[in-house]
Amino acid sequence: xxxxxxxxxxxxxxxxxxxxxxxxxxxxxxxxxxxxxxxxxxxxxxxxxxxxxxxxxxxxxxxxxxxxxxxxxxxxxxxxxxxxxxxxxxxxxxxxxxxxxxxxxxxxxxxxxxxxxxxxxxxxxxxxxxxxxxxxxxxxxxxxxxxxxxxxxxxxxxxxxxxxxxxxxxxxxxxxxxxxxxxxxxxxxxxxxxxxxxxxxxxxxxxxxxxxxxxxxxxxxxxxxxxxxxxxxxxxxxxxxxxxxxxxxxxxxxxxxxxxxxxxxxxxxxxxxxxxxxxxxxxxxxxxxxxxxxxxxxxxxxxxxxxxxxxxxxxxxxxxxxxxxxxxxxxxxxxxxxxxxxxxxxxxxxxxxxxxxxxxxxxxxxxxxxxxxxxxxxxxxxxxxxxxxxxxxxxxxxxxxxxxxxxxxxxxxxxxxxxxxxxxxxxxxxxxxxxxxxxxxxxxxxxxxxxxxxxxxxxxxxxxxxxxxxxxxxxxxxxx
Amino acid sequence: xxxxxxxxxxxxxxxxxxxxxxxxxxxxxxxxxxxxxxxxxxxxxxxxxxxxxxxxxxxxxxxxxxxxxxxxxxxxxxxxxxxxxxxxxxxxxxxxxxxxxxxxxxxxxxxxxxxxxxxxxxxxxxxxxxxxxxxxxxxxxxxxxxxxxxxxxxxxxxxxxxxxxxxxxxxxxxxxxxxxxxxxxxxxxxxxxxxxxxxxxxxxxxxxxxxxxxxxxxxxxxxxxxxxxxxxxxxxxxxxxxxxxxxxxxxxxxxxxxxxxxxxxxxxxxxxxxxxxxxxxxxxxxxxxxxxxxxxxxxxxxxxxxxxxxxxxxxxxxxxxxxxxxxxxxxxxxxxxxxxxxxxxxxxxxxxxxxxxxxxxxxxxxxxxxxxxxxxxxxxxxxxxxxxxxxxxxxxxxxxxxxxxxxxxxxxxxxxxxxxxxxxxxxxxxxxxxxxxxxxxxxxxxxxxxxxxxxxxxxxxxxxxxxxxxxxxxxxxxxxxxxxxxxxxxxxxxxxxxxxxx
Numbered sequence: 001x002x003x004x005x006x007x008x009x010x011x012x013x014x015x016x017x018x019x020x021x022x023x024x025x026x027x028x029x030x031x032x033x034x035x036x037x038x039x040x041x042x043x044x045x046x047x048x049x050x051x052x053x054x055x056x057x058x059x060x061x062x063x064x065x066x067x068x069x070x071x072x073x074x075x076x077x078x079x080x081x082x083x084x085x086x087x088x089x090x091x092x093x094x095x096x097x098x099x100x101x102x103x104x105x106x107x108x109x110x111x112x113x114x115x116x117x118x119x120x121x122x123x124x125x126x127x128x129x130x131x132x133x134x135x136x137x138x139x140x141x142x143x144x145x146x147x148x149x150x151x152x153x154x155x156x157x158x159x160x161x162x163x164x165x166x167x168x169x170x171x172x173x174x175x176x177x178x179x180x181x182x183x184x185x186x187x188x189x190x191x192x193x194x195x196x197x198x199x200x201x202x203x204x205x206x207x208x209x210x211x212x213x214x215x216x217x218x219x220x221x222x223x224x225x226x227x228x229x230x231x232x233x234x235x236x237x238x239x240x241x242x243x244x245x246x247x248x249x250x251x252x253x254x255x256x257x258x259x260x261x262x263x264x265x266x267x268x269x270x271x272x273x274x275x276x277x278x279x280x281x282x283x284x285x286x287x288x289x290x291x292x293x294x295x296x297x298x299x300x301x302x303x304x305x306x307x308x309x310x311x312x313x314x315x316x317x318x319x320x321x322x323x324x325x326x327x328x329x330x331x332x333x334x335x336x337x338x339x340x341x342x343x344x345x346x347x348x349x350x351x352x353x354x355x356x357x358x359x360x361x362x363x364x365x366x367x368x369x370x371x372x373x374x375x376x377x378x379x380x381x382x383x384x385x386x387x388x389x390x391x392x393x394x395x396x397x398x399x400x401x402x403x404x405x406x407x408x409x410x411x412x413x414x415x416x417x418x419x420x421x422x423x424x425x426x427x428x429x430x431x432x433x434x435x436x437x438x439x440x441x442x443x444x445x446x447x448x449x450x451x452x453x454x455x456x457x458x459x460x461x462x463x464x465x466x467x468x469x470x471x472x473x474x475x476x477x478x479x480x
Numbered sequence: 481x482x483x484x485x486x487x488x489x490x491x492x493x494x495x496x497x498x499x500x501x502x503x504x505x506x507x508x509x510x511x512x513x514x515x516x517x518x519x520x521x522x523x524x525x526x527x528x529x530x531x532x533x534x535x536x537x538x539x540x541x542x543x544x545x546x547x548x549x550x551x552x553x554x555x556x557x558x559x560x561x562x563x564x565x566x567x568x569x570x571x572x573x574x575x576x577x578x579x580x581x582x583x584x585x586x587x588x589x590x591x592x593x594x595x596x597x598x599x600x601x602x603x604x605x606x607x608x609x610x611x612x613x614x615x616x617x618x619x620x621x622x623x624x625x626x627x628x629x630x631x632x633x634x635x636x637x638x639x640x641x642x643x644x645x646x647x648x649x650x651x652x653x654x655x656x657x658x659x660x661x662x663x664x665x666x667x668x669x670x671x672x673x674x675x676x677x678x679x680x681x682x683x684x685x686x687x688x689x690x691x692x693x694x695x696x697x698x699x700x701x702x703x704x705x706x707x708x709x710x711x712x713x714x715x716x717x718x719x720x721x722x723x724x725x726x727x728x729x730x731x732x733x734x735x736x737x738x739x740x741x742x743x744x745x746x747x748x749x750x751x752x753x754x755x756x757x758x759x760x761x762x763x764x765x766x767x768x769x770x771x772x773x774x775x776x777x778x779x780x781x782x783x784x785x786x787x788x789x790x791x792x793x794x795x796x797x798x799x800x801x802x803x804x805x806x807x808x809x810x811x812x813x814x815x816x817x818x819x820x821x822x823x824x825x826x827x828x829x830x831x832x833x834x835x836x837x838x839x840x841x842x843x844x845x846x847x848x849x850x851x852x853x854x855x856x857x858x859x860x861x862x863x864x865x866x867x868x869x870x871x872x873x874x875x876x877x878x879x880x881x882x883x884x885x886x887x888x889x890x891x892x893x894x895x896x897x898x899x900x901x902x903x904x905x906x907x908x909x910x911x912x913x914x915x916x917x918x919x920x921x922x923x924x925x926x927x928x929x930x931x932x933x934x935x936x937x938x939x940x941x942x943x944x945x946x947x948x949x950x951x952x953x954x955x956x957x958x959x960x961x962x963x964x965x966x967x968x969x970x971x972x973x974x975x976x977x978x979x980x981x982x
Contacts, residue, residue, distance in 0.1 A: 363633075367592070378625060383651075384618040393614075393658070400662045408662065412655040419651055423628070423644055431632040431640050467549040474551050 006064040009071050012052040012079070013119050019045045020112035027105025035103055039094050042108040043087060046115075050083040063125055067187050070125035073476035077326065078122040078253045085245035085333045086115050088455060092341040093238030095445040099349040102148060102236065110147070111242065114140035118246055122253030127176045127186040127262070130254060134172070134218065137250055138165050141243060145235040157234025164217070164227045172214025178207030179263075188262040196265035205269050211258055212273055218251040219307045222280040232300035233354070237347065240296060241340035244303055245333040248310075252329040255314060256322060267317040274315045279410055281308030286418040295356045298421060299339055302380060305418055306332050312411055313395040316402030319477035324394035326473045331379075331391035335459060338376035341452045342369055345442045356425055361434025369442050370429045372456035379459045381422040382415050387462040394470070485528055486542055486558040486609045489568065493522050493575070494602035497595040508590045512583060515594035519579050522601065523572040529565050530965075538562060538968025540611065540674075548615070553670050557612040562969035563738065563820055564608045566962060567731055570827045571608070573951070574727045575601045578720040581835055581944045585719065585842055586634060593634060593720070600626040600724060607732050613661050613671040613740075620736070621654055623729065627721065634718040642709075642716035649699055649709040657696035657740075660689045664744070677743035680981050683751075690748035693740050694756070700733030703756075703793055704763045707786045714782035715847070719838025722778065726785050727831035731823050734792045742796070743976045746804075753800040756793055761902045763790030768909030772916070776847050777840075780917055781833045784873060787906060788826045788881075794903060795819025795888040801895045803977045811894040813974045818887025820966050825872075825880035825955055832869040832948035836862070839941050840921075843934045849917065854926035859936045863922050865945040870918045872952045874911040880955030 007014065019041075027038060053076055061072040089111070097103040114137050121133030142165065146158035180186055182204040183194035198204050217224040232240045259270055285305025292298035310332070313325030346353040346362075346369060353359070362370040379388035392415060399408040442449075462469065474480070496518030503511035533541050540559035548556040560568065578597060586593045603626070606619035624647050631643035665671055668679045681689070699706045710730075714722050741749050764787050771783035795815045803812035839862060840855065841847055856863035872879035875886075885906065893900035926932050937945065955962060 363589075363592075383625060384621040389618070389621070393662070396659065397662045397665065400659075400666050405659075405663065408659055409656075412659050416648065416652050416655055419648055420644070423647055426628075427632060427640055427644065430629060431643075467551070470549060471551050480551060 002065060008056075009062055009064040010069060011056060012049050013116060015052060016045070016049050016112060016116050016119070020109055020116065023105065023112065024109045027109070030105070035105065038105055038108055039090065042112065043090055045112070046083050046087045046090070050080055053079045053083070067125045067189060068129050069120070069123050071123055074256065074326070075123040075253070077330075077472060077476055078249050079119050081330050081333055082115060082118045082122070082246045082249045085249065085337055086111060086242065088337045088341065088451065089238055089242045089245070091447050091451045092241065092337070092344045095448055096236075096238060096344045096347055100148075100236075104147075107144070107147060107238075110140045110144050114144070114242070115246065118250040118253075121250050122257070124254075124257055125188055127180070127188065127191075130257060131169075131173060131176065134254060135169065137247065138169065138218075141239075141247065144239045144242065145231060147239065148236045151234075151236075153234045154236060157231045161227050161231045168214050168217035168224065171210045171217070175207045175210025175212075175214060178203055178210065182207060188257060191262040192264055195263055205266065208263055208266055208270060209273070211263075212270060212277075215251070215255045215258060216277050218254060219248070219310070220251075220304055221277050221307045221311060222284040222304055223277075225281065225284065225304045228304055229297050229300040232303070233294055233297045237296070237340060237344050237352070241337060241344070244299070244336040244340060248303070248307070248336075249329050249333050252310060252325060256325075259314065260317070260322060264317075271315055271317055274311055275404070275407055278308045278311035278315055278407070281305060281311065282411060282414040283308075286414045286421075289418070289421045292421070293356055294354055295343065295359070295425070296354050298356065298425075299336070302418070302421070303332075303336070305414065306380070308414075309392060309395050309411060312407055313398050315407065316398040316404065318398070318402060319474075319479050320401055321395070321398035323470070323473040323477045323479060324391075324398040326476070327394055327470055328391040330469070330473070331387050331462075334455065334462075335376055335379050335388055338372060338452065338456045338459065339380065341448075341455060342373040342376065345369060345448055345452060348441075356428055357435070359425065359429050360432045362429040364434050366442050368453075372452060373429060374426050375456045375459050377422040377425055379463070381419045383419075385460070385463040387459040387466065390463065390466050390470075483542070484544060485525065485532060486544055486560060489522060489525055489572075490558075490602050490606045490609065492525060492602070493518055493598040493605075496521075497598040497602075500591055500598060501595040503591050505589055505591060511591035511594050512579070515598060516576070516579050518598055519572070519575045519601070523576055526568050526572040529560065529568065533560065533562070533565050535562055535965045536968060538972050543611075545611075548612075554614050555612045555672060556615060557672065558609040559611045560609055561972070562966040563735070563973075566820070566824055566965055567608045567728075567735060568605055570731070570824055571601060571604050571728050573947070574724060574827065574831055577831070577835070577944045577947055578723050580940060581723065581838065582718070582720045583940055585838070588634065593630070593718075596626040596630050597720060597724070600630070604728050604732065608735060611673050613664070613673055613676060615671075616673075616736075616739070617654070617658060617661060620732065621651070623732070624650055627725065627729070630721040631713060631717045634721070635716040637716075638712070639716040642712040645709045646713040649706070653696040653699035653706070656692040660692035663689065673739060673743070677976065679744070681745065683747055683982055686745040686748035686981070687751070690741060690745040690752060693736070693745065694752075697733040697736040697741070698759075700736065701730055701789050701793060702733070702786060703759050703790070704767060704786070705759075707763070707767070710786060711779045711782040714785075714834075715776060715778045719834060719841070722834040722838070723831045726782075726834055727827040730785065730789055731827060734789065734796065734819070734823055737793070737796055738973060742973060745981075746800075746977055746979060747982050749797070750800050750804045753797045756797040757801070757899060760790040760794035760797065761899065763787055764794070764906045765902055765909065768906060768913065772909065772913040775849055777837045777849055777917065777921070778834070778847050780849075780913060781830065781837065784833075784910065784913065785826070785830050787910065788822065788830070791822050791885055791888050791903070791906065792819045792826070794892065794899075795822065795884075798888070798892045798895050798899065799974055799977060802891065803974055806895065808894060809974060809978070811891050812977065813971050814887055815891030816970050816974055817963060817966065818884045818891060820884075820970060821880075821955075821959060821962060822884025822888065824962060825884050825952070828948055828951045828955065829869060829872045829879075829881055832865075832945065832952065833873060835944055835948065836866050836869060839937060839945075840934075844930055849920050851928055852921040852931060853924045853928065854922075854931060855934065856922040857926055858932060858934045861942065862937045862945075865937075865949055866922060867918060868949055869952065870914045872956070874914045875907055878953070878956045880952045880959070882956060883959045
């Protein structure tokens with residue numbers, strides 16, 4: 001029987017489940033023109049949940065439901081930023097959805113359920129819980145991608161995402177079953193001890209490989225990245241934003257839970273594999289992004305490369321590297337919300353602002369949004385003094401501290417290659433002349449304008465004042 | 481007194497960029513006046529460095545140090561020595577002249593142009609003050625963004641190619657410097673330059689770190705063979721961009737050598753000094769010949785910049801040879817001193833040359849030498865200034881160009897007469913390409929009817945050129961204050977050279 005204490009530990013999650021169900025009900029009884037209320041309720045709910053996560057955070061790590069659920073500082077940080085990035089998605093998405101008659105209650109309900117999945121996933125203390133959280137997240141995401149059901153592109157993306165996602169979930173589950181077979185435990189904390197004493201080390205490593213495939217797929221790291229470009233391009237931009245920000249935080253959480261909390265004893269096995277995946281992701285992501293003409297597709301390849309950098313942090317298999325990778329995940333989430341947020345702000349009914357050419361001469365027409373986009377792009381490229389530079393700096397530092405100088409050099413070389421396509425977009429916005437039919441007047445929605453501006457300027461502010469966030473990340477991994 | 485002077489110098493222009501930007505395209509004159517106001521304020525603030533900085537004592541002064549990132553022991557550390565003070569003053573003076581020079585010339589979005597200039601100025605001052613390697617790197621890289629925008633938006637026809645090349649080239653070099661810095665941090669646990677200077681390193685480590693640093697700074701200087709971005713960037717940049725690029729930004733490269741290569745990897749520096757000296761001589765001689773055949777005035781001056789900067793790198797690395805292999809510290813100091821004077825002098829002379837070309841370009845909208853000829857007939861005042869700067873460019877005694885080059889040649893003679901022989905070539909080649917340029921542009925008959933319609937310089941242009949001329953001549957006749965300012969700092973740098981770290 002769950003005790004009251006268990007329920008108190010999971011209070012934010014329970015609260016979110018209750019409200020998501022309530023919203024579903026409310027939507028059924030609401031007139032379409034009243035849906036604006038739904039939006040604001042969802043926004044407030046996210047803020048309240050975030051408050052509950054932070055305010056109710058115990059001083060020490062606590063577990064609930066027999067170790068199924070772990071509430072530690074790592075999960076706290078990831079939940080806060082997952083809720084924050086979802087909040088940003090809601091605010092950026094509203095005018096876009098309203099103009100396209102896609103402003104439906106399901107969008108909010110599915111998003112909230114996906115967020116619940118994220119929260120359970122990053123707090124998982126058991127392989128079953130990892131799987132449950134992941135499935136809740138991905139099943140909601142499949143539906144979200146397919147939400148724009150009249151668009152063949154979006155249906156295609158949803159089918160691709162679903163098939164490949166199901167396959168990778170199967171791989172993950174298969175790996176988990178083998179790990180269970182080798183150790184006799186599903187609990188991550190027990191696994192941590194059991195993996196070093198297993199009588200069947202080969203089976204264990206075999207299982208580990210399958211789990212790595214699952215992790216790489218969810219992150220979107222090469223060579224399991226095939227779904228990313230299609231889904232990014234096919235899904236409606238708000239959903240893409242969600243997948244590019246909140247989902248990446250969740251994927252980092254899952255990777256850390258499985259690899260360190262669970263399989264930390266096998267790090268000498270997963271380190272080289274992860275390093276190979278990291279190098280491949282940085283290479284494929286950065287090289288293929290250069291030839292893209294579709295902005296969302298280019299950002300998809302940019303995601304792949306960024307996941308490579310995130311993995312560079314994980315590869316070092318130490319608290320320094322983990323905190324660097326977490327910092328990277330947070331910075332990436334905040335940068336991608338800006339870049340997609342600008343696309344959302346510039347899109348109009350019948351005009352998606354998806355092609356890079358649509359941004360031609362944006363500085364002439366809308367200098368403020370051009371500046372915001374430029375901030376995001378320079379930050380993604382890792383140019384100081386913007387936030388993204390420090391994330392890259394930290395993962396490279398972690399690689400050097402872990403005596404993998406070669407990996408840091410590879411990362412640096414691909415950062416130079418990656419620079420080109422970000423600069424290309426800046427060039428299109430600033431140096432080209434505007435064309436007819438390009439991005440013209442951005443959305444007038446005040447909340448979008450204000451929040452997007454704050455989000456983008458935060459990249460600059462955090463580029464100067466990143467110490468507190470880094471300190472928070474490091475403390476969660478037990479560093480000073 | 482006030483002990484945040486350096487922070488003020490960095491952040492005042494950067495903060496000033498905000499109101500200038502907010503003035504918007506609707507009120508271009510407000511943006512211009514605000515930009516000028518902030519440039520002048522920064523200049524006035526920088527003048528306070530002179531009484532505050534004790535030149536006789538030398539060393540790092542006006543220290544500001546705050547913990548920036550506590551968990552990584554990264555500091556927001558600022559301090560200046562005589563060399564930095566001189567370079568900061570150069571930056572603030574050039575800042576004013578650039579804003580005045582662009583006053584009516586930049587008609588398209590002047591507020592963005594001025595804001596980019598202000599941000600660039602603050603960041604460049606930051607480079608000259610930073611004593612923490614990470615902070616230095618951040619400023620070093622942050623320079624790229626405003627310059628990228630300046631060349632790309634207000635540049636010439638091939639501006640996109642030029643600005644992308646500029647950005648990616650520089651980024652390429654500095655990324656490897658970042659790896660070297662991360663490695664040093666891994667060893668030392670700090671980015672403090674003073675602590676890094678004391679860090680013992682094996683020769684193998686020093687060698688790799690040396691090449692990482694050399695790549696970063698050689699691209700910035702630029703040295704042969706990584707100079708190819710410079711002619712493109714200069715040709716396409718707007719006049720103000722060219723002036724800042726030549727006058728200040730190139731100095732960041734040699735300044736970086738002084739702050740990083742000399743103290744952190746002295747043994748590798750000594751071992752590979754021959755390489756840098758050889759490359760510098762190639763720059764002086766070969767690039768001088770390349771400049772001779774240019775048909776584009778801006779390209780010619782750009783190549784002449786590469787040749788002149790070759791003198792700076794020569795002076796710095798000849799000091800290695802003198803101080804460590806020959807044990808002649810006094811002459812090493814002379815060479816280093818010459819390099820520093822050459823840096824400041826080249827700042828004024830190249831800035832002035834690019835301003836002159838800008839003045840002609842504004843009237844005729846061409847930079848090709850063959851389109852001009854006989855300009856002196858219609859623009860006598862302009863001709864006066866142009867000839868003066870041309871003389872300074874070829875190192876005529878009495879102008880600032882002479883002092884630094886003479887000191888470097890003198891020092892290299894002590895090291896090896898052959899080095900001095902090739903270095904002295906610049907006096908011939910420099911005179912050749914500069915005087916030939918003057919001959920083809922200023923003298924002779926007017927064969928282009930448009931030249932006949934050119935008007936002489938107006939008051940604004942006269943002010944800019946007069947300021948450059950006064951500084952050039954003042955430094956040439958009376959370099960003593962500048963040398964005094966830098967003297968003890970230079971000798972400290974040279975003493976650091978002599979330390980063996982293996």
